[in-house]
Amino acid sequence: MTTHAGVAGAGAEAVLILEDGRSFRGLSYGAPGTALGEAVFATGMTGYQETITDPSYARQLVVQTAPHIGNTGVNRDDAESRRIWVAGYVVRDPARRPSNWRSEKSLDDELTEQGVVGIQGVDTRAITRHLRERGAMKAGIFSGPDAARSDAELLAEVKGQRSMEGFRLAEEVSATARYVVEPSDHGWDGEPRFTVAALDLGIKAMTPKHFAQRGVRTVVLPADSTYDAVVAVGADGVFMSNGPGDPSTADAQVSLLRHVLDARMPFFGICFGNQILGRALGFGTYKLRYGHRGINQPVLDRRTGKVEITSQNHGFAVDAPLEGPVTAPEERFGRVEVSHVCLNDDVVEGLACLDLPAFSVQYHPEAAAGPHDSAYLFDRFIDFMAEAARSGDGSGKLDASEVSKAPTPAQEEI
Numbered sequence: 001m002t003t004h005a006g007v008a009g010a011g012a013e014a015v016l017i018l019e020d021g022r023s024f025r026g027l028s029y030g031a032p033g034t035a036l037g038e039a040v041f042a043t044g045m046t047g048y049q050e051t052i053t054d055p056s057y058a059r060q061l062v063v064q065t066a067p068h069i070g071n072t073g074v075n076r077d078d079a080e081s082r083r084i085w086v087a088g089y090v091v092r093d094p095a096r097r098p099s100n101w102r103s104e105k106s107l108d109d110e111l112t113e114q115g116v117v118g119i120q121g122v123d124t125r126a127i128t129r130h131l132r133e134r135g136a137m138k139a140g141i142f143s144g145p146d147a148a149r150s151d152a153e154l155l156a157e158v159k160g161q162r163s164m165e166g167f168r169l170a171e172e173v174s175a176t177a178r179y180v181v182e183p184s185d186h187g188w189d190g191e192p193r194f195t196v197a198a199l200d201l202g203i204k205a206m207t208p209k210h211f212a213q214r215g216v217r218t219v220v221l222p223a224d225s226t227y228d229a230v231v232a233v234g235a236d237g238v239f240m241s242n243g244p245g246d247p248s249t250a251d252a253q254v255s256l257l258r259h260v261l262d263a264r265m266p267f268f269g270i271c272f273g274n275q276i277l278g279r280a281l282g283f284g285t286y287k288l289r290y291g292h293r294g295i296n297q298p299v300l301d302r303r304t305g306k307v308e309i310t311s312q313n314h315g316f317a318v319d320a321p322l323e324g325p326v327t328a329p330e331e332r333f334g335r336v337e338v339s340h341v342c343l344n345d346d347v348v349e350g351l352a353c354l355d356l357p358a359f360s361v362q363y364h365p366e367a368a369a370g371p372h373d374s375a376y377l378f379d380r381f382i383d384f385m386a387e388a389a390r391s392g393d394g395s396g397k398l399d400a401s402e403v404s405k406a407p408t409p410a411q412e413e414i
Ligand SMILES: NC(=O)CC[C@H](N)C(=O)O
Pocket: 056, 241, 242, 243, 244, 245, 246, 247, 270, 271, 272, 273, 313, 314, 315, 316, 317
């Protein structure tokens, strides 16, 4: 079935084709050409620039449910990384003229300059309802001359791409060399209080900024860094970021994190980092039907009974028992509990170790576009580093040779 919701204004023909054969005709937006990826929907009413520059969206065609996109243009301050990462962009009714004092360029021009293929004038509500029922799936946007090819040919191209399940992507988006974000870069006046080694699996600029604003130096390390590289930082704690792809492929990072936990170094993980903590503790991960992407997702902090409104962007989740605490399947890590849960569907949104200074959340406390309910988690991590420094426990002083003597991870099967 083909749906065409027309829009005023010129533009080449474009078509969005889903793996199950459903297609939506509209007009070209951004660069003309072909974009392949997994079709997902994002429900944020604001923050489109933060969305498209979030590396976690690599290889995904993002459908914005908010009908009017691009109103405030784009500017250099709101980008979460060095480029746009969405593989393609699907909108209902883009702003014809951006209007905001911070705007430097229209979203359309930015997409075009970065070669990102999009489609406009499609019924994004119908697409979203379809994805909710059938699940996120392979898709393609074809515009300009590419849209003129036969539907059968386009559908074959859509089906021929890799699926998100089993896709390893963190290394594709990660920095390839380490860099440092100093507290003074973000207005901290004084000596750094702590240093964090942050594994970049698709890190967003807002995360080191949160650390910096609290007086913490962040040494950002490439996704394939070894435990030795982490120890060489001399860090007070280790952080693992958000990132794209299937967490079941992150064996190297799981192994690294097991070394960190064995050394009792304070650990904090966000999103992909939460999934890696889950795996390091011995839990599995699985793919959600259509995932959580938006900035109004209610999460219960099970320890306090408080509800946080959160920003989320995940298609996978940790498979851990909600009743607890339980002993981690990797028993040497002691007890763990599901600290946070999504109120929409009971998906695990946070893990807390009870015998180690380690915790993580599936949602985004760093969320640049808000909400900011969860920013307290950065302070909790700093408390862990302060406690480790006071007690002389952990804090990364265990070197790699000592860890490999421990009955653990290096040779272990994951
Ligand atoms: N934002 C993230 O870190 C996402 C993690 C993982 N790629 C997922 O989709 O679940």
